[in-house]
Amino acid sequence: MPEAQFTKERHIRYFLRCLKTFLPDLYTSNDSNRMLLAFFSLAGLDLLDVLESKTTPEERQGYIEWIYHCQVRSGGFRGFSGTDFGDEIRTRDNEAWDPANVPSTFFALVILLILGDDLSRVKRVECLKWLPKMQRPDGSFGEVLGPGDNVEGGGDLRFCCFGAGTRYLLRGRSGAGLDGVEDIDVDKLVTFIESCQAYDGGMAEGPFCEAHSGHTYCAIGALTFLDRLSSGSEKVQLISPGSEKYESLVRWLVSRQTTELGEEDDSEDDSDDGTSEANIAQDLAEAVAGLSIDESIVKLLAIPPPSENSLHWAGFNGRCNKYADTCYSFWNTATLEMLGKLPLVDAAGNRQYLLEKTQHLVGGFGKGVGEPPDLLHSYFGMVSLAFQGEQGLNRIDPALCATHRTVQRLHALPWWRGTE
Amino acid sequence: MIITMEGKYASDPEWASIQPIPLNDGSETGAMPLATIAYSDEYIEGTSYLRAVMAANEMSERALKLTEDIISMNPAHYTVWIYRARIIFALEKDLLEELNWLNGVSLKYLKNYQIWHHRQVIMSSRDHFPTIPPKEMDFLMEMFAQDSKNYHVWTYRHWLVRHFELWDSPREIADINSLLNSDVRNNSAWNHRYMLRFGPRSDQPDGGLVNANGPPSEKGRLAVVDEDLVDEELEYAQMKIVTAPENRSPWSYARGVLRAASRPLSEWTDFARKFVVDNRDEDGKLVNVEVKSSHAVEWLADVYAQSGPDEAVRMLNLLKEKYDPIRKNYWAYRIGQILNGEVPATA
Numbered sequence: 001m002p003e004a005q006f007t008k009e010r011h012i013r014y015f016l017r018c019l020k021t022f023l024p025d026l027y028t029s030n031d032s033n034r035m036l037l038a039f040f041s042l043a044g045l046d047l048l049d050v051l052e053s054k055t056t057p058e059e060r061q062g063y064i065e066w067i068y069h070c071q072v073r074s075g076g077f078r079g080f081s082g083t084d085f086g087d088e089i090r091t092r093d094n095e096a097w098d099p100a101n102v103p104s105t106f107f108a109l110v111i112l113l114i115l116g117d118d119l120s121r122v123k124r125v126e127c128l129k130w131l132p133k134m135q136r137p138d139g140s141f142g143e144v145l146g147p148g149d150n151v152e153g154g155g156d157l158r159f160c161c162f163g164a165g166t167r168y169l170l171r172g173r174s175g176a177g178l179d180g181v182e183d184i185d186v187d188k189l190v191t192f193i194e195s196c197q198a199y200d201g202g203m204a205e206g207p208f209c210e211a212h213s214g215h216t217y218c219a220i221g222a223l224t225f226l227d228r229l230s231s232g233s234e235k236v237q238l239i240s241p242g243s244e245k246y247e248s249l250v251r252w253l254v255s256r257q258t259t260e261l262g263e264e265d266d267s268e269d270d271s272d273d274g275t276s277e278a279n280i281a282q283d284l285a286e287a288v289a290g291l292s293i294d295e296s297i298v299k300l301l302a303i304p305p306p307s308e309n310s311l312h313w314a315g316f317n318g319r320c321n322k323y324a325d326t327c328y329s330f331w332n333t334a335t336l337e338m339l340g341k342l343p344l345v346d347a348a349g350n351r352q353y354l355l356e357k358t359q360h361l362v363g364g365f366g367k368g369v370g371e372p373p374d375l376l377h378s379y380f381g382m383v384s385l386a387f388q389g390e391q392g393l394n395r396i397d398p399a400l401c402a403t404h405r406t407v408q409r410l411h412a413l414p415w416w417r418g419t420e
Numbered sequence: 421m422i423i424t425m426e427g428k429y430a431s432d433p434e435w436a437s438i439q440p441i442p443l444n445d446g447s448e449t450g451a452m453p454l455a456t457i458a459y460s461d462e463y464i465e466g467t468s469y470l471r472a473v474m475a476a477n478e479m480s481e482r483a484l485k486l487t488e489d490i491i492s493m494n495p496a497h498y499t500v501w502i503y504r505a506r507i508i509f510a511l512e513k514d515l516l517e518e519l520n521w522l523n524g525v526s527l528k529y530l531k532n533y534q535i536w537h538h539r540q541v542i543m544s545s546r547d548h549f550p551t552i553p554p555k556e557m558d559f560l561m562e563m564f565a566q567d568s569k570n571y572h573v574w575t576y577r578h579w580l581v582r583h584f585e586l587w588d589s590p591r592e593i594a595d596i597n598s599l600l601n602s603d604v605r606n607n608s609a610w611n612h613r614y615m616l617r618f619g620p621r622s623d624q625p626d627g628g629l630v631n632a633n634g635p636p637s638e639k640g641r642l643a644v645v646d647e648d649l650v651d652e653e654l655e656y657a658q659m660k661i662v663t664a665p666e667n668r669s670p671w672s673y674a675r676g677v678l679r680a681a682s683r684p685l686s687e688w689t690d691f692a693r694k695f696v697v698d699n700r701d702e703d704g705k706l707v708n709v710e711v712k713s714s715h716a717v718e719w720l721a722d723v724y725a726q727s728g729p730d731e732a733v734r735m736l737n738l739l740k741e742k743y744d745p746i747r748k749n750y751w752a753y754r755i756g757q758i759l760n761g762e763v764p765a766t767a
Binding site: 018019022023024025027028029030031032033034035037038041042059061062063065066067068069070079081082083084085086089090093094096097098099101111143144146147152153154198199200204205206208209210211212242250251254255257258259284285288293294296297298300301302303305306311314319320321322341343344345346349 | 441443444445446449450451452453454455456457458459460463467471472474475476477493494495496497498499502503506529533537569571574575578604605606607608611612614615619620655658659662663664665666667668669672673675676679680691694695697710711712713714742743744745746747748749750753762
């Protein structure tokens with residue numbers, strides 16, 4: 001079999017098409033996530049190292065203007081321009097219908113850095129004053145402030161991650177210029193995150209929910225952002241090698257790598273669970289009916305070791321007993337990268353899965369085998385490859401989910417470093 | 421953006437009093453809009469009216485209908501749901517009717533998160549729902565028939581259990597048993613079982629961690645252990661393991677059960693040993709190892725890591741070299757920890 005190829009030129013064309021032409025009507029259900037889609041488009045081109053050669057300075061300035069157009073007067077950014085009814089109509093009574101959005105604020109700031117903006121027009125103090133209002137008494141974050149300043153949206157780890165991320169971006173290492181601006185309650189946030197670790201070691205949306213790689217990424221992302229600004233030397237257990245919490249989390253993460261890809265010949269229906277295994281279980285259940293547990297074990301056959309062929313493609317799932325999916329290659333490898341344990345995965349299997357199974361002919365990546373490309377899976381597929389040193393891709397910071405150059409731009413801002 | 425107002429709202433007398441607010445994407449101020457979408461005319465018109473009624477804080481029947489229209493095109497719109505909930509309560513609408521409507525929307529958009537949050541907002545009204553409506557769990561089972569691992573539905577069901585204190589409701593465990601009987605690899609169902617059996621029993625302000633106020637090492641462990649319950653659950657896990665020995669879910673479940681009860685993994689040494697058969701010749705020399713579950717090998721490695729490093733390394737090598745080579749780097753890491761005398765994790 002010839003070595004798998006990363007088709008860089010096609011990916012460049014795919015991302016440029018997404019950036020410069022209308023996304024199809026199908027994306028209407030993602031209208032509220034336009035800031036996220038904008039992030040994928042621009043971060044994708046930056047990762048491919050062509051943002052500055054394939055867009056003009058005028059275009060980049062125009063994009064920057066659009067991001068600032070999405071800034072809310074009272075601090076923070078909207079997820080899309082569709083809630084904006086205009087400054088002249090906006091009042092204290094109706095502003096809840098055009099609120100700043102926690103994840104979108106984070107992505108807007110990262111986009112500005114990717115585009116080379118110095119964040120000088122960001123309402124930094126207003127945004128940082130808004131942030132603690134987004135935190136609930138249990139330490140978790142919501143998505144938006146609704147009527148009556150109620151924290152709205154689920155209390156899950158996504159909002160915790162982007163709340164902590166926004167704090168990292170705007171507070172800076174020194175907190176310069178922020179006298180009297182109340183910080184979020186870091187201890188409570190950490191306590192909430194710790195309580196989301198499930199019995200199998202992974203992190204769930206909330207306490208006692210099922211462990212899930214997306215939420216696991218968000219949990220460790222949040223702790224990483226907090227840790228980067230922390231002056232104390234003591235690390236939270238979840239990100240401290242050797243602690244039980246850390247080791248059980250690493251075990252859970254590496255267990256997500258799987259050769260069950262959900263290809264059409266794997267099962268007859270299109271659900272995304274391991275039904276072939278389920279059928280075997282059903283047969284076994286009938287075979288052992290009426291036997292004691294010990295008798296049943298005696299009757300079990302030895303398992304065959306996996307064949308070399310079956311190990312060639314090894315993607316990642318997001319939960320125990322699910323099929324592989326491109327985005328989980330990202331959520332799991334990014335988390336392991338933050339924990340310093342990425343070398344524990346089978347990088348070749350992941351690369352072959354992404355390049356030979358979900359990389360699309362026209363550029364971009366699909367969610368699963370043979371699926372059409374979309375922005376989210378295209379960006380996350382490439383980022384996972386970038387962690388593994390794929391040629392032609394820039395290096396990526398796993399928490400910011402953007403290139404090292406983007407992080408360096410942030411760290412060079414005078415108020416961030418604390419030299420101003 | 422110029423909108424030609426010929427759509428269903430512009431031509432409807434009910435909407436004549438409303439001046440729609442067109443989308444302002446910033447083009448007039450020099451912005452180049454990002455992630456532009458080829459919207460349908462219906463969506464462009466509907467959202468223009470939505471901005472107008474929201475700006476006026478209008479709580480009306482027509483606004484309610486409009487939210488339904490927008491949701492049908494963009495169910496992930498994050499303020500339209502909050503606005504809809506506000507109207508529902510302001511107009512004192514029949515909440516059961518709202519749930520019925522949601523049922524249809526939920527079956528249409530299986531992966532949507534806002535729908536389930538809205539359902540929770542509606543169901544949170546203690547005045548309307550002092551107890552759980554009788555058909556609620558039936559509907560959730562209907563959802564599970566579409567996708568028995570739907571994360572949003574499980575999270576919502578988890579919330580229902582806590583909100584209505586249903587841990588010991590016969591319906592809960594019956595549904596879980598039925599889902600596990602039809603697919604023993606359904607990890608979501610295993611997780612829900614764990615929450616029913618070992619989750620916190622009252623609405624604790626900490627977010628639901630068992631024994632949250634105890635010392636750090638005791639967090640997540642039960643203060644009072646019902647040993648009979650623990651034994652029953654361990655036996656249940658064993659019964660399910662023998663039907664699918666390579667299914668990780670019940671092995672993880674058993675780890676969680678033992679941990680909650682502060683009991684050691686070594687309780688299961690004999691059980692795990694039966695899946696790892698050493699075949700020896702007449703002189704007692706090891707000829708080969710017959711493995712019936714790789715998870716049993718992993719379990720034994722964890723037990724022996726505490727008591728006998730050589731045997732632990734032998735188990736880890738079985739995984740690394742033969743039964744789980746995808747994770748060979750991980751198993752090598754574990755072997756390294758043992759050889760370096762580092763205390764391994766047992767959870």
